[in-house]
Amino acid sequence: VIFLTASLFCGTLKISLKFSKEMDNQIMKSPTEKGNPYTREENVEVSKTMLANMKKEFQRKADEISALSSTVIEEWKLLPAEVRRSLAGLELGPTSDGLTSIESLTSSSCSESGISSKEGILVENYPQDKEKVTLIPLERAPKNVFAFSKCSNRSKEVDDIRILSNATSNKETIVTTTKGWRNIFSLPISYDVNMIPHGTIFDPNNPQLLESTGVHPEDYKRRFAVIDQAVEKVYGDQIRSYFQFHSIELHYIILAGGEPAKRPMAIDAILDKMCEYKLRRREPFLAIGGGCVLDICGVAACLYRRGVPFVRVPTTLLAIVDASVGVKNGVDYCCNVTDETYKNRVGSFYAPSACLLDTYFVKTQDKRNISNGFAEILKLALVRSSDLFDLVEAHGASLVASHFEHSSSVPHGVSKRIIELSIQIMLEELGPNLWEHKLERCVDYGHTFSKLLEMVPNADIMHGEAVNIDGFFCCILSYLRGHITMDIVERVFKCMQSLSLPTNSPDLDSKLAWQSCCDAIEHRNGAMR
Numbered sequence: 001v002i003f004l005t006a007s008l009f010c011g012t013l014k015i016s017l018k019f020s021k022e023m024d025n026q027i028m029k030s031p032t033e034k035g036n037p038y039t040r041e042e043n044v045e046v047s048k049t050m051l052a053n054m055k056k057e058f059q060r061k062a063d064e065i066s067a068l069s070s071t072v073i074e075e076w077k078l079l080p081a082e083v084r085r086s087l088a089g090l091e092l093g094p095t096s097d098g099l100t101s102i103e104s105l106t107s108s109s110c111s112e113s114g115i116s117s118k119e120g121i122l123v124e125n126y127p128q129d130k131e132k133v134t135l136i137p138l139e140r141a142p143k144n145v146f147a148f149s150k151c152s153n154r155s156k157e158v159d160d161i162r163i164l165s166n167a168t169s170n171k172e173t174i175v176t177t178t179k180g181w182r183n184i185f186s187l188p189i190s191y192d193v194n195m196i197p198h199g200t201i202f203d204p205n206n207p208q209l210l211e212s213t214g215v216h217p218e219d220y221k222r223r224f225a226v227i228d229q230a231v232e233k234v235y236g237d238q239i240r241s242y243f244q245f246h247s248i249e250l251h252y253i254i255l256a257g258g259e260p261a262k263r264p265m266a267i268d269a270i271l272d273k274m275c276e277y278k279l280r281r282r283e284p285f286l287a288i289g290g291g292c293v294l295d296i297c298g299v300a301a302c303l304y305r306r307g308v309p310f311v312r313v314p315t316t317l318l319a320i321v322d323a324s325v326g327v328k329n330g331v332d333y334c335c336n337v338t339d340e341t342y343k344n345r346v347g348s349f350y351a352p353s354a355c356l357l358d359t360y361f362v363k364t365q366d367k368r369n370i371s372n373g374f375a376e377i378l379k380l381a382l383v384r385s386s387d388l389f390d391l392v393e394a395h396g397a398s399l400v401a402s403h404f405e406h407s408s409s410v411p412h413g414v415s416k417r418i419i420e421l422s423i424q425i426m427l428e429e430l431g432p433n434l435w436e437h438k439l440e441r442c443v444d445y446g447h448t449f450s451k452l453l454e455m456v457p458n459a460d461i462m463h464g465e466a467v468n469i470d471g472f473f474c475c476i477l478s479y480l481r482g483h484i485t486m487d488i489v490e491r492v493f494k495c496m497q498s499l500s501l502p503t504n505s506p507d508l509d510s511k512l513a514w515q516s517c518c519d520a521i522e523h524r525n526g527a528m529r
Contacts, residue, residue: 122146135182144185150178189434191351193325193423199360201313202238204245212311212354214284224277225252226270226297228289231315234364239288251277257290259454259463262331264346270300274308284309284353290316291323291463295347298329302350309353315361317373317404318464321380321422326430327351332455343451349435359419362404368462370400371500375446375464377422378495379471383442384425389495391418397498439524446471449508449516456507465502472496472503473513 122135130153135146200206213223223243227236232254243250253273255266279285287297287310294312301310314324330347334340362370374396381389391414398409399418406412429443450466453459461469475492478484496503521528 138181144183146182146184148180148182150176150180152176189327189351191354193355193427194357195420196356196358199358201356201358201360202235202242204242208356209242209286209313210246210248212284212356213286214282214309214353216283221247222249222251223286224274224279224283225250225286225288226293226300227252227254228257228293228315229254230257231289231361235315255289255293255296257292259292259332262292262296264331264333266296267300267303267331270297271304274300274304279304279308281305281308284311286311286313287352288313288315289319290314291319294319294323295329295344296331298350298352299331299347301352302329302348307350312352312355314355314357316365317359317362317370318376319373320357320359320362321373321419321426322376324352324355324357325423325426327434341455343455351434357419357423359404359415365403367400367403367500370403372462372464374400374499375468375471375501377418378499378501379446379467380422380425380443382471382492383445384429385421388418388421388425391421392499393491393495396495397500400499439527440529444524444529445474448520449473449513452512452516452519453505453508456512459505459507461502461505461507466505468496468501469503469505469508473508 121137124133124135126132131150132152133148133150135148137143138145138147194208196208197206201209210223225239227239232239240250251273253270255261255269274285285297285301285308287294287301289297291314294314297310297312301308312324314320327349328344328347329350330344333342333345335342335345362373365373374392377388378392378396381392395410395414395418398407399415401407402410404415404419406415426443429441433441446467448470450463450470453466453469454461454463472493475484475489479486479489493503517528
């Protein structure tokens with residue numbers, strides 16, 4: 001009933017505003033003005049006709065209001081002034097002066113309540129789109145849910161057909177008003193990237209691994225983990241002994257790592273085990289392995305029950321400085337239509353609940369894998385930090401040879417400094433742009449040609465190696481375009497060689513390079529960024 005009263009009341013106001021504006025426009029028109037086929041005398045006659053129509057419309061609305069019972073009228077008057085104003089504002093909608101039409105017409109009501117008509121109301125103006133949006137917060141969720149009214153003015157060319165004259169083209173303004181609701185919610189993202197004391201992550205006396213799996217009732221004595229196949233062979237006994245020491249029953253699935261295993265089927269395997277285990281909604285599970293396994297686990301975590309927490313425990317140098325610290329997860333997708341495989345085409349932005357980094361894992365990697373990880377470190381050095389580049393240039397080869405362990409050829413603290421600086425730079429780049437709303441990302445250096453290079457069938461190439469080939473190719477392009485000198489190119493080349501990283505591949509021919517550029521433009525939303 002209240003809304004009906006508001007509708008009738010505001011309908012009368014709308015008629016008044018509409019007809020008075022049309023009369024003013026009609027009377028003020030010059031007889032020679034373009035689009036006005038009438039003389040000044042005819043304008044007056046037209047205005048009289050409009051006035052008569054307005055009186056009829058007023059009378060009709062007055063009859064409708066008078067037909068309402070006295071109870072309805074009294075109920076309307078008893079409503080607080082701000083409520084009446086909001087109801088009327090919703091009916092009238094926004095006007096071109098930037099305020100609601102009802103504001104000037106209910107000034108007495110506003111002064112009665114002492115509440116500004118703008119209080120709590122947001123107005124968004126988009127001059128380029130000729131659109132204005134008025135947002136009114138809802139009582140039960142004033143910070144998140146808003147009722148909105150949108151008013152837009154669009155002009156379009158129309159044909160004006162005149163008698164005894166040729167057709168001319170004029171602009172017609174179309175006013176559209178829509179109503180609806182807007183839900184605003186900022187997803188809080190917070191996760192710790194923890195440097196674990198060297199070699200202690202599976203030490204039963206270090207509770208960090210167990211504590212990362214959440215707080216549970218004392219009688220809840222089980223945990224779930226996904227373990228990289230290569231990691232299980234080396235550290236499987238230590239992992240099981242750790243949880244046995246704490247009287248925890250560990251349920252786990254062993255997953256193959258590496259790019260060939262990074263497929264949707266791997267996600268299904270994890271989800272099957274989670275269902276069998278009956279993982280709880282707020283129970284973090286452990287993802288222990290290299291970058292590919294961590295990527296797969298991130299997608300599974302995002303999908304299971306629409307999102308469960310997970311803890312990343314990276315076990316390779318590449319994963320420690322790259323895959324573990326961001327929020328991107330993904331798997332490669334084999335398309336049945338194009339018969340092609342696309343790297344990381346299916347995935348999510350989903351943050352871990354925590355990351356636990358122990359550089360002791362690097363000790364058991366072979367030299368090729370360590371060099372592979374150094375490629376991502378070198379990438380960050382080239383785009384962000386001359387200090388990091390100096391450290392890699394001076395000590396990178398020795399660190400590869402010593403498996404990042406202490407040696408007489410590397411000053412104390414250098415290996416730790418390189419890893420910590422790399423992680424910090426990566427987080428500085430990713431942190432303000434986690435969802436990649438901004439597509440100009442310097443950390444994409446080395447990721448234009450490498451994606452397709454990794455996807456070449458039967459190619460014996462690792463992710464970091466492909467990134468390095470891509471990066472050096474871009475150095476050559478930069479030199480040819482005059483952005484860097486040959487001295488810089490040679491210095492970068494020597495550093496890459498010292499790390500035993502490839503700088504070229506027979507698979508990177510002109511066809512693959514062109515396909516990579518097309519794919520990059522598609523991925524970066526229509527531009528080579």
